[in-house]
Amino acid sequence: xxxxxxxxxxxxxxxxxxxxxxxxxxxxxxxxxxxxxxxxxxxxxxxxxxxxxxxxxxxxxxxxxxxxxxxxxxxxxxxxxxxxxxxxxxxxxxxxxxxxxxxxxxxxxxxxxxxxxxxxxxxxxxxxxxxxxxxxxxxxxxxxxxxxxxxxxxxxxxxxxxxxxxxxxxxxxxxxxxxxxxxxxxxxxxxxxxxxxxxxxxxxxx
Amino acid sequence: xxxxxxxxxxxxxxxxxxxxxxxxxxxxxxxxxxxxxxxxxxxxxxxxxxxxxxxxxxxxxxxxxxxxxxxxxxxxxxxxxxxxxxxxxxxxxxxxxxxxxxxxxxxxxxxxxxxxxxxxxxxxxxxxxxxxxxxxxxxxxxxxxxxxxxxxxxxxxxxxxxxxxxxxxxxxxxxxxxxxxxxxxxxxxxxxxxxxxxxxxxxxxx
Amino acid sequence: xxxxxxxxxxxxxxxxxxxxxxxxxxxxxxxxxxxxxxxxxxxxxxxxxxxxxxxxxxxxxxxxxxxxxxxxxxxxxxxxxxxxxxxxxxxxxxxxxxxxxxxxxxxxxxxxxxxxxxxxxxxxxxxxxxxxxxxxxxxxxxxxxxxxxxxxxxxxxxxxxxxxxxxxxxxxxxxxxxxxxxxxxxxxxxxxxxxxxxxxxxxxxx
Amino acid sequence: xxxxxxxxxxxxxxxxxxxxxxxxxxxxxxxxxxxxxxxxxxxxxxxxxxxxxxxxxxxxxxxxxxxxxxxxxxxxxxxxxxxxxxxxxxxxxxxxxxxxxxxxxxxxxxxxxxxxxxxxxxxxxxxxxxxxxxxxxxxxxxxxxxxxxxxxxxxxxxxxxxxxxxxxxxxxxxxxxxxxxxxxxxxxxxxxxxxxxxxxxxxxxx
DNA sequence: TATGAATGAGCCTTCATTCAT
DNA sequence: AATGAATGAAGGCTCATTCAT
Numbered sequence: 001x002x003x004x005x006x007x008x009x010x011x012x013x014x015x016x017x018x019x020x021x022x023x024x025x026x027x028x029x030x031x032x033x034x035x036x037x038x039x040x041x042x043x044x045x046x047x048x049x050x051x052x053x054x055x056x057x058x059x060x061x062x063x064x065x066x067x068x069x070x071x072x073x074x075x076x077x078x079x080x081x082x083x084x085x086x087x088x089x090x091x092x093x094x095x096x097x098x099x100x101x102x103x104x105x106x107x108x109x110x111x112x113x114x115x116x117x118x119x120x121x122x123x124x125x126x127x128x129x130x131x132x133x134x135x136x137x138x139x140x141x142x143x144x145x146x147x148x149x150x151x152x153x154x155x156x157x158x159x160x161x162x163x164x165x166x167x168x169x170x171x172x173x174x175x176x177x178x179x180x181x182x183x184x185x186x187x188x189x190x191x192x193x194x195x196x197x198x199x200x201x202x203x204x205x206x
Numbered sequence: 207x208x209x210x211x212x213x214x215x216x217x218x219x220x221x222x223x224x225x226x227x228x229x230x231x232x233x234x235x236x237x238x239x240x241x242x243x244x245x246x247x248x249x250x251x252x253x254x255x256x257x258x259x260x261x262x263x264x265x266x267x268x269x270x271x272x273x274x275x276x277x278x279x280x281x282x283x284x285x286x287x288x289x290x291x292x293x294x295x296x297x298x299x300x301x302x303x304x305x306x307x308x309x310x311x312x313x314x315x316x317x318x319x320x321x322x323x324x325x326x327x328x329x330x331x332x333x334x335x336x337x338x339x340x341x342x343x344x345x346x347x348x349x350x351x352x353x354x355x356x357x358x359x360x361x362x363x364x365x366x367x368x369x370x371x372x373x374x375x376x377x378x379x380x381x382x383x384x385x386x387x388x389x390x391x392x393x394x395x396x397x398x399x400x401x402x403x404x405x406x407x408x409x410x411x412x
Numbered sequence: 413x414x415x416x417x418x419x420x421x422x423x424x425x426x427x428x429x430x431x432x433x434x435x436x437x438x439x440x441x442x443x444x445x446x447x448x449x450x451x452x453x454x455x456x457x458x459x460x461x462x463x464x465x466x467x468x469x470x471x472x473x474x475x476x477x478x479x480x481x482x483x484x485x486x487x488x489x490x491x492x493x494x495x496x497x498x499x500x501x502x503x504x505x506x507x508x509x510x511x512x513x514x515x516x517x518x519x520x521x522x523x524x525x526x527x528x529x530x531x532x533x534x535x536x537x538x539x540x541x542x543x544x545x546x547x548x549x550x551x552x553x554x555x556x557x558x559x560x561x562x563x564x565x566x567x568x569x570x571x572x573x574x575x576x577x578x579x580x581x582x583x584x585x586x587x588x589x590x591x592x593x594x595x596x597x598x599x600x601x602x603x604x605x606x607x608x609x610x611x612x613x614x615x616x617x618x
Numbered sequence: 619x620x621x622x623x624x625x626x627x628x629x630x631x632x633x634x635x636x637x638x639x640x641x642x643x644x645x646x647x648x649x650x651x652x653x654x655x656x657x658x659x660x661x662x663x664x665x666x667x668x669x670x671x672x673x674x675x676x677x678x679x680x681x682x683x684x685x686x687x688x689x690x691x692x693x694x695x696x697x698x699x700x701x702x703x704x705x706x707x708x709x710x711x712x713x714x715x716x717x718x719x720x721x722x723x724x725x726x727x728x729x730x731x732x733x734x735x736x737x738x739x740x741x742x743x744x745x746x747x748x749x750x751x752x753x754x755x756x757x758x759x760x761x762x763x764x765x766x767x768x769x770x771x772x773x774x775x776x777x778x779x780x781x782x783x784x785x786x787x788x789x790x791x792x793x794x795x796x797x798x799x800x801x802x803x804x805x806x807x808x809x810x811x812x813x814x815x816x817x818x819x820x821x822x823x824x
Numbered sequence: 825t826a827t828g829a830a831t832g833a834g835c836c837t838t839c840a841t842t843c844a845t
Numbered sequence: 846a847a848t849g850a851a852t853g854a855a856g857g858c859t860c861a862t863t864c865a866t
Contacts, residue, residue, distance in 0.1 A: 001353070016850090019850095030839080035328065035329040035330070035331070036328075037243050037328075037329075038329075039828080039836065040836085041835080041836060042835080042836085050332070050851080050852090051840080051851065051852045051853055052836090052837085052852085052853065052854095053837085053838080053851070053852060053853065053854095054835095054850085054851060054852075054853095056836095056837070057851075059852070061836080062835095062836070064351060085365075099245040105261055111286060114330065118327055118328070118329065118330055118333060119328070121324055121327045121328070121330075122241065122242075122243075122324070122325070122327065122328030122329075123243075123244075123324065124240040124241070124246075124320065124324055124387070124840095125832080127324060127383075127387060128387055131384075131387050142297075145407065151407070154410060154412065155409045155410060155411060156407070156409060156410070156411050157373020159404055159407075159409060160400065162396065163400055163401070163404070164404055164409060166377075166380050166381065166384055167377035167380065167401060167404060167405075169380060169401055170376040170377040170378070170379055170380020170381065170383075170831090171372075171373035171376040171377050171380075172376070173376055173379075173380060174372050174373065174375055174376020174377075174380075175372065175373075176373075176378065177333075177376075178337075178372055181330065181333055181334055181337050191369065193367055194366065195373060198365055198369070198370055198373060198408070199373075199408065199409060200409050200410050201362070201365075201407050201408045201410060202262070202404070202406055202409070203352065203355070203361045203362060203365060203370060203405060203407065203408070203409055204360060204361060204362070204406050204408070205359065205360060205361060205362050206362075207841065222825095246859090246860060246861085247860075247861060247862080248828095248860075248861090251828095256826080256827090257826060257827040257828055258827080258828060258861090258862085259826070259827055259862085259863075259864080260825080260826055260827070260828095262861095262862070262863080263826075264825070267861075267862080268861065268862095324840095390839095419657050425778075428829090431829095435677070447740070447742070447743070448740075449655050449740070449741075450741075452837060452855090452856065452857085453856080453857060453858080453859075454856080454857085457814060462830080462831090463830065463831045464832065464833095464857090464858085465830070465831060465833095465843055465858085465859075465860080466829080466831070466832095467858095468857095468858070468859080469829070469830075474856095474857070474858095489767075502783060504627060506834085513778070517776075524743065526811040530739055530740070530741065530742055530745060531740070533652040533736060533739045533740070534653070534654075534655075534736070534737070534739065534740030535655075535656075536653070536732065536736055536738065537653070537799075539736060539795075539799055539801055543796075543799050546640075546852075558821065561821070565823065566822060566823060567821040567822060567823060568821060568822070568823050569817070571816055571821060572812065575708040575809065575812055575813070577739075578789075578793065578796055578817055579789035579792065579793075579813060579816060579817075580789075580793050581792060582788040582789040582790070582791055582792020582793065583784075583785035583786075583788040583789050583792075584788070585788055585791075585792060586784050586787055586788020586789075586792075587784065587785075587787065587788065589745075590749075590784055592742075593742070593745055593746055593749050605780065606778065606781055607781070607785060610777055610781070610782055610785060610820070611785075611820065612820055612821050613774070613777075613822055614816070614817065614818055614819045614820020614821070614822070614832065615764065615767070615770060615773045615774060615776050615777060615782060615817060615818050615820070616772060616773060616774070616818050616819055616820070617771065617773060618773075618824055632847080657841085658838090658839060659839075659840060659841080660839075660840085660849095663849095668847080668848090669847060669848040670840090670841085670848085670849060670850095670855055671841085671842075671843080671847070671848055671849065671850095672840070672847055672848070672849095674840095674842080675846065679840075679841080680839095680840065680841090758866075775856090815858095
C-alpha cells in the first residue's frame with residue numbers, strides 16, 4: 001500500500017465508475033470502427049476486458065450504450081463550453097469560443113467524433129432525442145450571441161438570428177464530418193476561427 | 207407478344223423499369239419510417255406488391271437497395287441542377303440556384319429526405335462512398351461559383367473558397383435535417399435564398 | 413406415381429398441414445422426454461427434420477408450441493368424445509364412455525400423455541388457460557350425466573354433482589399420471605370401467 | 619445489547635435454521651407467483667433479505683430449493699398426519715382424518731399449495747422422486763385404511779384397494795388444484811368430509 | 825420472370841453460480 | 846458466514862438470402 005496515498009483509488013483497483021468508463025470507451029471504439037449495428041456487444045466486452053454479461057451490469061442494453069456515450073461526452077463538452085464562455089461578454093468572441101470548443105472537443109478523439117457524426121444519426125429515434133434537448137440548448141447559445149451582437153449594433157438586425165444559428169451549427173457540423181471522412185490528418189480545431197470569421201464577414205467584398 | 211402494340215408499356219404491364227422504381231419507392235418509405243436496419247426486405251417487397259425473392263431480381267442485396275435509392279435520386283437531382291444552372295453566368299445567382307435545387311429536391315419528398323439526411327449516414331462505408339464522388343462534384347460546383355465571384359471582384363479574394371463551399375453545403379444540409387426532424391410543416395425550399403444571402407452578406411453590419 | 417391416386421397428397425409432398433403436424437409431433441416427443449424448459453427449439457426442429465427458423469413459420473414462439481399441442485390434441489379428443497356419446501342416453505353409460513375416451517386417448521400416445529399430465533402443468537399461466545375453457549366443458553359434461561342420473565332416480569340426489577364431477581375427473585387424472593410415472597407397462601384404458609364402477613357403487617358394502 | 623440475554627437467539631439474530639427457513643419461504647412465494655423457471659435466485663435472495671451468494675450457503679442449487687420446499691413441508695404434513703391418526707382405529711374415520719390433513723395443510727398456505735400443485739410437477743424428474751417415496755407412503759396409508767375396512771366388513775371386498783386409494787388421492791389432489799386456480803376464496807379443508815363421504819357411499823341410490 | 829417457403833448463421837440478453845473480499 | 850460483482854454458457858428468435866417450382 002502506497003505511503004501517503006490520498007485515496008483508495010490510488011491502488012488502481014478499478015472502481016465501478018472506472019469500469020463503466022472502460023466499457024464506454026470500448027464501445028466508442030468499436031461503434032466507430034465497425035458501425036453500431038455491426039459491432040457486437042460481446043466484442044465491446046472483450047475490448048473492455050470484461051465478460052459479456054458485465055456490460056449489462058452497467059447498461060440497460062446495446063442502445064443504452066450508444067445513448068450513454070452521447071450523454072457522457074455531451075455533458076463533458078457542455079462543461080467545457082461553459083468554462084470557456086465564463087466572463088466573456090463580447091458576442092463575436094463568444095461565437096469564436098463556441099466554435100473552438102465544438103471542433104476542439106470532436107477533434108481530440110476521432111472515434112468519439114465518428115460516433116457523434118455518424119453512428120448517432122442512424123435513426124430518427126436517436127436524432128430526435130438529441131435535437132430536441134442538448135442541441136436546442138446549443139443552438140440557443142449561438143442565437144443569443146447573435147442577438148446580442150445585433151442589439152449592440154455589430155450585426156445586421158434584419159438577419160434571422162435562429163436561421164443564422166442553424167447555419168452556423170451546420171457549418172461546424174460539416175467541418176467535423178469532413179474531418180472524419182478525410183484521409184488527410186489535419187487539426188480540426190484550426191478551422192474554428194476561419195468558419196466564424198466567414199460567418200461574420202460574409203463572402204461579399206465591402 | 208402483341209403484334210401491333212408499340213410497346214408493352216402501353217398495356218400497363220409493369221415493365222422492368224417500373225418494377226424497379228416500385229421497389230425503390232417502397233424501400234424509401236420503409237427505410238425512412240423504420241430505419242434501414244429495422245426495415246425488413248420482406249416488408250419492402252410487400253409494400254411494393256411483389257414477392258420477397260423478386261427484390262433480388264432487381265437488386266444485389268439490402269445494401270444495394272439503399273445505395274440505389276441514393277444513386278437514382280442523386281442522378282435526378284444532378285440533372286435538375288444542371289438544367290437550373292444552364293445559361294446562368296452570375297456566380298451569386300448560381301449559388302441561389304444550387305441552394306434552391308438542393309432544398310427543393312429534398313423538400314419535395316419527405317421519405318426520400320429522411321433517407322438522405324439520416325439513413326445514408328449510418329455507416330462510414332456509405333458516407334465515404336457518397337462524399338468521395340457525387341458530393342465532391344457538388345462541392346466543386348459551389349466552390350467554382352465562389353471562385354468565379356472572387357475573380358470578378360464580387361467576393362473577397364482572401365476567403366478560402368473550399369472552406370466556404372463546405373460551410374455553404376453544411377448550412378444547407380443542416381436546414382434539411384432540421385426540416386425532417388421538425389414537427390412543424392414548412393416549405394424547406396423557402397429557406398434557400400435566405401441562406402445564400404446570409405452567406406454572401408455575412409452577419410456584420412457594414 | 414400411384415395409379416388411382418385420389419389427390420395430390422398421394423405423392424407424399426409434405427403439405428403445410430403435414431409440416432405443422434410434423435413439428436408438433438417432434439415437440440411432443442422432446443417436451444415429454446426432456447421437459448419443456450430443457451427441450452430446445454433447435455432440437456425440436458432437428459427432430460422434425462426442418463431448420464430452426466421453420467418452426468417460427470408455423471408457430472409464434474416456444475410457448476405456442478406447447479399450447480398448440482394441447483389445443484390440437486384436445487380438439488381431437490373432444491371430437492372422439494362427442495362421437496362416443498352420440499345416441500347414448502343412459503347417464504351411467506355416458507360416464508363409462510367419457511372415462512374410456514379420456515384414458516383411451518392418453519393411453520394411446522405416451523409422449524402426448526406426458527405433455528398433458530406433466531408439462532402443461534408447469535405454470536399457472538397454462539393451467540388457467542386450460543382449466544377455464546376446455547376443462548370446464550369436460551367437467552360440465554360429467555356433471556350433466558350425474559345430474560341426469562339423479563333426476564331419473566339412479567343417483568342419490570343429495571350428493572353435490574359438481575363436487576362429484578371434479579372428484580371423477582381427479583380420479584381419472586390420477587390414473588393417467590400414475591400410468592406415465594409407472595415403469596410397468598399396462599393398458600391405461602383398462603382402468604376406466606373400474607374407476608366408474610367404484611364411483612357409482614362407492615366403497616361401502618350394501 | 620440486552621444485559622441478561624440468555625442466548626443469542628433471544629436478540630432475534632437469525633440463526634442458521636432461521637435463515638434457511640427464511641430463504642425457503644421466499645422461494646415458495648416467488649416460485650408460486652412467477653413459476654420456478656421464471657423466478658430468479660437473485661430475487662429469492664432479495665425477498666429473503668440476503669445476498670444472492672448466501673442462498674448457496676444453505677442450498678446446493680436452484681433445484682435443491684424446490685426439492686427442499688417439498689421435503690420440508692411434506693415432513694411437517696406427515697407429522698401432522700401421524701398425530702391426527704394416532705389412536706384412531708376406525709378405518710372410515712382414518713380416511714376422514716387423512717383427507718382433512720391433506721386439504722387442511724394445503725389450504726393454510728396458498729403459495730405453498732401452488733408450489734405443490736403446480737411447480738413441483740414441471741418435470742418428470744421431480745414427479746418421479748415424489749411419487750416413488752412420500753406419495754407411496756401416503757397411498758399405502760390410504761390403502762391400509764381401505765383394506766382394514768374391507769377386513770372388518772364395512773367395505774366391499776371385491777373393490778381394488780390400491781385403485782381406490784389412487785382415486786381417493788386423485789380426487790383430493792383435484793380439489794386442491796381447483797382451489798388454487800379458482801378466483802373464489804373458499805376454505806379448501808371444508809371439502810374433505812364430502813369427498814370422503816362420496817367415496818364411501820358412492821353415487822348410486824341404495 | 826416471379827414466387828414464397830425454407831434456411832441457418834448470427835446475436836442480444838439472461839441468470840445460475842462462483843469467489844475474492 | 847456473508848456479500849454481490851463478475852462470469853460466460855446457453856438459447857430463443859430474427860431475417861437476409863436462396864432455390865425449387
